[in-house]
Amino acid sequence: MKLLFAGPTLPKAQVHDANITVRGPAGQGDIFRAVEGGATVIGIVDGAFEYTAPVWHKEILYALSAGATVLGAASMGALRAAECHSFGMIGVGRIFKDYLEGIRVDDSDVAQIHGPAELGWLPLSEPLVNVTATLDLLLEGQLLSSAEAIQLQATAEAIFFKARTWRSILKRTPNIRADRSTSISIALQTCRVNQKRADAMELVAIMSRLDAQRSATKPDWEFQRTTLWNDMLKHHLMAKDPGHLS
Template sequence: MGPGSPKLHAWSTRPRDRQPMTAIIFAGPTLPPALQPVLECAIEWRPPVRQGDVYRAALTRPSVIGIIDGYFEFVPTVWHKEILWAMAQGIHVFGAASIGALRAAELDTFGMRGIGRIYEAFRDGILEDDDEVAVLHGPEELGYPPLTEAMVTIRATFDEAARAGVLAPEVAAQLTAVAKSLFYKERTYDAVLQRAAASRIPAAPPRDLAAWLPAGRIDQKRIDAEALLTTIRAHLAAAPPCSASATG
């Protein structure tokens, strides 16, 4: 069958013929190298995914592919058909947090498994725009330092500020709308508060918010990425350790 066939996916394919089980995870600014466990021999970390990377990863026959971060705009984005093709080979594909959540929401009916609140929001139609997960960040050699904030994280943070009494719910909603109006490459908390002041949103609550940040910040993308990692670890747990060998 062709790469785009929806009839074969990871939950109903032929038995695997290799041990131990392994995973390849694509991550960058959401779960940077400093936070990626390096002592787990069953997991291989790769940079943010781009078009063709999932296909090439599938050729190495891992048990699992996890997609967190991915490039877009100036780099071709990971293709739906290569994910479908990987699943048709019996590889379990998980997605969360960023481009992984978007692709999982689009392909979960074909077997891709989405993890976390961001995936659920896209799946349920609460969120629709790609810019919700987009961030501007530094290069790989510097650890992908974030230069802007993801809209999904701003939403979660302002919701928490309202729950904590830092902001009135209506002010939190106004600030969320201000953040959404900004281009993703300009989306920072400072920019939001400056735009809010210019828009005459009450001055005192934003000052309270500035004092509450950054300790009160809810990094929803990282929360979901860590949930994906936990899920993949559980999926691999039933397999023999990396030092095991199989004979037949």
């Protein structure tokens, strides 16, 4: 079974592969439950954070030790792929590479607020990774000067991720004349880059080509069942069957 965790970065309707089951952003325990449920290929794009415990590195290692293929891209998936790359997790896309190479180090660069599942995970802010990619394209097309690109990037970095939108960036950037702000806004209508979406689509394409079988080859490291892991397992079993451990 192929399973993809995605939300605002890649709404379910954009995953055109009937062999891939799409669930919402992954929270702590979801990857463990996916493995126990028979998942063989697991893609992580979006993940829960702030008010919900995020995907635990340990459960990714558990999935890899069980022979599952685990891929990550775009958002929480890119972060976890960069952190678990040396253990066999597969990272995809520009954002993953930036974290892996240390070009990016701040988790909030991919963060954005969004609506609930009932509203299709409607994005309500602009993640910094998309801002950077867009400014690069505008600069390459000579629609921005180098000085303007630097100023806009600095402003975007200074805005809290929940309040970061192109309107707030343009409004708060000093030394951008009103006529230039208007010109940039017009350029954004056709040149805005959604790097997170592009990376997520690349991950889906790779998942589509993968064989949905678990690997029989054991990793060159051993999964350690720590006290915290055993506690999580106990809670999971009790949730499935309250009388199991009584």
